[in-house]
Amino acid sequence: MKYTKPYQPPTVTVDAVVFQLSDSGLEVLLTKRSEEPFKDSWALPGGYSAQGETTLEALAIKVKSKAGVNIHEDLKYIEQLYTFDSVARDPRGHAVSVTYMGCGLNITPVDSSEEAAFFSVDNLPSLAYDHANIISYAHQRLSAKLTYTNAVYGLLPKRFTLTQLQTAYEAVFGRDLDKRNFRKKFLSLELIHETSEMFREGAHRPARLYEFNKQKLESLTRSFD
């Protein structure tokens, strides 16, 4: 291919939407920007992606250095989300952002170059760039994934109670589910099996602990909810 002017690619960036559950519901990882543009605003962790590295490789490096999170060890699941490319999204110039979405559990940012913290998706601070849109899109995608795959495993510990499982669905869907119907249906999907262990906590009956059969993404034939 021939060009009369030298070819100038857009800048390529990567951004991660990292979800986890806490007592307050679904949370997303943000970092506080230390430089312009959007200095002191919160933003998704990410950065430039250079020639010779895949966008996922670049993401691992950026999220580790800026937010202190190792996407391969701390996340149980990650997938590409969408590529945002409007010319105006970065005031410095045209930057195309390849975004990813992932899920983890009890993640604690360590040794990050920027301030990093999790925020409830229902109570986000004002965000840099188009990152509010990206998070909203990721949340929709996660919600869809829970309905037709076993992706919840990414939000739960290895062993979990059925109440924890249901709470995870409710946090992502943003609505309550019927306990009896939830259990009946989820157990019929044969994605999990019970263990011999019980979870004891507080002044009430202990709960049985379950495990996923596979800690790997798979699609369901019957969709869930």
Place this chain on the structure above:
Amino acid sequence: MKYTKPYQPPTVTVDAVVFQLSDSGLEVLLTKRSEEPFKDSWALPGGYSAQGETTLEALAIKVKSKAGVNIHEDLKYIEQLYTFDSVARDPRGHAVSVTYMGCGLNITPVDSSEEAAFFSVDNLPSLAYDHANIISYAHQRLSAKLTYTNAVYGLLPKRFTLTQLQTAYEAVFGRDLDKRNFRKKFLSLELIHETSEMFREGAHRPARLYEFNKQKLESLTRSFD
């Protein structure tokens, strides 16, 4: 952000998977490469995306010039598919490809700089780059879209018979559907309405023509098949 070496973004390219139906089933638009690499191989229409233009704008220009197809006029529906970014996918150097998928009808390439033609998805020639993977991924996505949206409208003329509608689904899904169940279910979705016109052709009973209520993508609450 500071770099010790000047930042070198990867090349950014765009590629389109354009589907249409013909008597032989689902077809995809390909162009014959006139230059290295992969000279004389068939490939998806696409090309470089430069700073200052969105990937969809770049795609419109490339698909028009190389394959003679106007994605805004000739396609009834287009969406971003996925971003392919492995370092080895382009032998000239690292190129990240933002891909799109669209549907049209009776498309005829005109004034294209390269030889352009439609090929049945079940009988593709050997393809350049990772384009065989991209087409396979697009086909899966299209199939999924037909089950939970009204996206079929993109493959059909404004007025169509129920048999044409069913044939479109069968071509995309790659399997036969039951005529009575298909009609009952599709009509119950209230996406289409009958017109007063009939379609006459051949020595058999004429078929009623239907129209979509909306020629715009919408999601179904009840998923189809």
Place this chain on the structure above:
DNA sequence: GCAAAAGTGTTTGGGATACACCCATGC
């Protein structure tokens, strides 16, 4: 009248939804 595609209903099984009470524990 015959070939060819259009059009049409019923039965059956299974999953979705709605709904309320007893159980095991700690204090």
Place this chain on the structure above:
DNA sequence: GCATGGGTGTATCCCAAACACTTTTGC
């Protein structure tokens, strides 16, 4: 014994799937 969350079953409705014959036309 009481407060707290864990655990369980049934009835109804609607949808999915299976399945074959009549109708309308051109020749």
